[in-house]
Amino acid sequence: MSKLKNVVLTGAMFLFIAAGTSCVKNNSGKDTPENPNTQTYATSQTVTASITYKSSKGKVLFYVYDQNPITDNGSNFGTLDTSIPALDAAFTDDNGSYSGKLHLPAYASTVYIVANTANATRLLVGTVSNGTLTVSDNDATNASASATKANTKAGRTSTKTDLTRFAKLGWHDNLGTYNSTTGIASYTNASSITLVSSTVQDKLIDVANSVFSINKKLSNIYRTQEDLLTGGDNTELTLMVIMGNTCWNNPVGYYYYEDGKQPASIADCRIYTIFPNTQITWKQSTNNNPYVSSPQALNLGDKVQLMYYGLDGTSAGTKYFPKGIRIGFVLPTNMWNTYFTGFNDYYDNKGKPFFACSTPGFSTKGKSGIDVHTAYFRDESYPNDIIIGFEDFLDDENFEDVVFALTSNPAITNVPTVNGSGTIATMSRYGFYAFEDLWPKTGDFDMNDVMSEYVYTKTFNYSNKITKEQFSFTLYPNSKTTLKNGIGFMFNTVPSGATISVTKDGAAVTANTEESGKVVLLTDNVASSIGSAASTTYVVTVDYGSGSTKTVGDETSINTFIYRASANDASKRWELHTPMNAPTSLMDYSYFGTQQDCSVPGSGIYYVLGSAIHYPFAFYLENATVADMANLLDISKSETKQISLLFPYFSAWAKDNSVHKDWYKTTSSN
Numbered sequence: 171m172s173k174l175k176n177v178v179l180t181g182a183m184f185l186f187i188a189a190g191t192s193c194v195k196n197n198s199g200k201d202t203p204e205n206p207n208t209q210t211y212a213t214s215q216t217v218t219a220s221i222t223y224k225s226s227k228g229k230v231l232f233y234v235y236d237q238n239p240i241t242d243n244g245s246n247f248g249t250l251d252t253s254i255p256a257l258d259a260a261f262t263d264d265n266g267s268y269s270g271k272l273h274l275p276a277y278a279s280t281v282y283i284v285a286n287t288a289n290a291t292r293l294l295v296g297t298v299s300n301g302t303l304t305v306s307d308n309d310a311t312n313a314s315a316s317a318t319k320a321n322t323k324a325g326r327t328s329t330k331t332d333l334t335r336f337a338k339l340g341w342h343d344n345l346g347t348y349n350s351t352t353g354i355a356s357y358t359n360a361s362s363i364t365l366v367s368s369t370v371q372d373k374l375i376d377v378a379n380s381v382f383s384i385n386k387k388l389s390n391i392y393r394t395q396e397d398l399l400t401g402g403d404n405t406e407l408t409l410m411v412i413m414g415n416t417c418w419n420n421p422v423g424y425y426y427y428e429d430g431k432q433p434a435s436i437a438d439c440r441i442y443t444i445f446p447n448t449q450i451t452w453k454q455s456t457n458n459n460p461y462v463s464s465p466q467a468l469n470l471g472d473k474v475q476l477m478y479y480g481l482d483g484t485s486a487g488t489k490y491f492p493k494g495i496r497i498g499f500v501l502p503t504n505m506w507n508t509y510f511t512g513f514n515d516y517y518d519n520k521g522k523p524f525f526a527c528s529t530p531g532f533s534t535k536g537k538s539g540i541d542v543h544t545a546y547f548r549d550e551s552y553p554n555d556i557i558i559g560f561e562d563f564l565d566d567e568n569f570e571d572v573v574f575a576l577t578s579n580p581a582i583t584n585v586p587t588v589n590g591s592g593t594i595a596t597m598s599r600y601g602f603y604a605f606e607d608l609w610p611k612t613g614d615f616d617m618n619d620v621m622s623e624y625v626y627t628k629t630f631n632y633s634n635k636i637t638k639e640q641f642s643f644t645l646y647p648n649s650k651t652t653l654k655n656g657i658g659f660m661f662n663t664v665p666s667g668a669t670i671s672v673t674k675d676g677a678a679v680t681a682n683t684e685e686s687g688k689v690v691l692l693t694d695n696v697a698s699s700i701g702s703a704a705s706t707t708y709v710v711t712v713d714y715g716s717g718s719t720k721t722v723g724d725e726t727s728i729n730t731f732i733y734r735a736s737a738n739d740a741s742k743r744w745e746l747h748t749p750m751n752a753p754t755s756l757m758d759y760s761y762f763g764t765q766q767d768c769s770v771p772g773s774g775i776y777y778v779l780g781s782a783i784h785y786p787f788a789f790y791l792e793n794a795t796v797a798d799m800a801n802l803l804d805i806s807k808s809e810t811k812q813i814s815l816l817f818p819y820f821s822a823w824a825k826d827n828s829v830h831k832d833w834y835k836t837t838s839s840n
């Protein structure tokens with residue numbers, strides 16, 4: 171406690187010195203210029219990142235956090251705490267690798283990387299070191315943890331082998347035999363398979379991920395509307411696993427019937443076992459003694475060719491299905507013999523397994539009440555490959571608990587088609603601007619004269635190209651601010667080939683730009699713009715279109731400022747930017763070097779004080795939330811009170827930007 175007090179006192183002392191000095195005269199009155207304090211007070215860093223999912227095929231969409239946003243709840247992917255903002259995001263390439271820039275808070279050291287697609291380890295942990303971040307799913311931090319888990323948490327040992335397990339369910343094992351412990355089928359990847367997809371697995375996974383998202387409910391159009399229908403005689407069908415992530419050890423079976431003669435229920439279907447156990451690679455998403463599912467029975471790319479045994483199931487098997495046959499799939503939750511400790515067989519209240527089916531009306535109703543438990547779609551570029559995703563039990567409705575590609579020849583076509591351009595992702599990064607409007611005179615440094623939450627949002631496509639950027643400013647009122655301040659920003663690089671639009675509280679307003687689009691003015695009167703509202707939000711949208719060539723790490727940076735009419739020259743402005751950032755062409759340069767300002771515009775030094783004074787007149791705080799800024803936003807607590815009294819580590823950081831870089835995450839208790 172006494173340590174904090176000292177820090178606060180130090181801040182107060184500097185303020186006292188500041189009030190009695192100017193830049194050209196030191197406080198002994200001699201004409202000795204003070205050295206400008208050229209610290210930038212920046213709270214952001216750009217790191218060179220290499221993120222590699224060695225065990226993944228296909229593109230992985232990942233988000234980076236400064237804390238672990240995943241809590242395990244027994245569900246497949248854990249619960250993502252959406253109140254924790256992401257810091258950056260990108261897609262990997264088709265080999266699961268990303269090499270490029272990431273934009274992080276300067277304080278970020280340990281980072282948590284969360285995969286938003288099911289084809290990757292859900293959570294990786296890495297450390298930023300000297301401006302680089304190198305993380306792999308098989309590095310010491312991430313791989314050794316899973317090895318330990320695999321040894322300590324095995325599947326429940328079955329009390330007895332039950333080779334009649336599926337027979338008891340009324341299923342038929344015509345396709346062949348399987349290992350009684352692991353459920354690995356002897357006929358998986360058999361040399362007798364005659365139909366193999368010509369599409370590489372990476373592409374099939376990318377097609378799947380162009381529709382699926384772990385944290386989103388699947389769109390209705392991809393939920394199975396009707397069972398697959400063979401369009402020609404001699405249709406061959408091969409089912410291949412492409413990804414999955416579920417704690418349950420689920421079998422998968424198929425059934426078929428003549429078009430127009432759908433059985434009344436799943437109990438009326440003749441079901442053939444395909445994969446007795448579809449467990450691939452599930453593990454919990456925490457590093458503290460997480461569970462791992464076992465036995466793991468499937469590898470990506472494992473395939474089984476389906477057989478036709480006649481309409482009554484009594485004929486000798488053939489690979490060739492006739493025209494006009496409907497094919498359905500069923501997954502009974504966790505009904506393999508051996509499974510993960512702590513998760514038992516799941517039965518409904520009538521003692522029956524929980525059936526997840528493709529046929530409308532066949533599935534057991536779960537909590538969500540959803541009907542079909544499969545997603546079907548195909549990409550127009552790969553017409554013979556249908557993606558089949560299962561929603562097994564917990565009904566988070568992401569439909570990617572286990573995902574297959576069903577290859578058919580001739581092609582089965584009664585599923586929705588997606589376009590190969592893939593999914594669009596967005597990432598929003600939060601921050602906060604605060605301004606002290608008495609510049610160039612050292613003031614009270616309460617930093618609440620103009621305050622804005624800032625949200626940068628980028629939308630990027632499968633090719634890691636930014637198609638849209640949004641710059642959002644939510645202005646908060648301060649009734650004690652007497653000066654009439656406006657707010658605007660400069661693009662550090664003018665966006666090219668883009669259209670710009672602006673909204674105020676959701677309604678379109680005219681974009682007020684200068685310098686060929688480099689400067690965007692939001693309002694020339696912050697107070698009247700907010701009026702009596704609790705806040706008001708301006709959003710500037712820069713749309714590059716689908717043909718954008720702007721890479722995901724190449725964000726447009728901005729230089730935000732407040733402004734007023736110049737008191738000396740009606741054609742110029744008084745502007746206040748964050749330290750070391752140049753003003754617009756309308757700045758009245760006669761303000762520089764007056765009062766306590768120590769700017770040297772000819773040397774690129776702007777908006778700074780002398781080297782002995784440790785306050786910025788404006789700052790941007792990367793990943794500061796409105797909650798972090800609560801005391802500043804509370805005018806009764808912050809007005810005329812220097813910022814160092816609200817944040818105990820402010821003064822130490824202001825004196826030396828390399829320490830307490832996360833000062834704004836700790837608020838004084840008094």
Ligand SMILES: [Ca+2]
Binds near residue numbers: 246560566569
């Ligand atoms: Ca699910």
Ligand SMILES: [Ca+2]
Binds near residue numbers: 607614618619
């Ligand atoms: Ca002030």
Ligand SMILES: [Ca+2]
Binds near residue numbers: 618619650651809
């Ligand atoms: Ca104030």
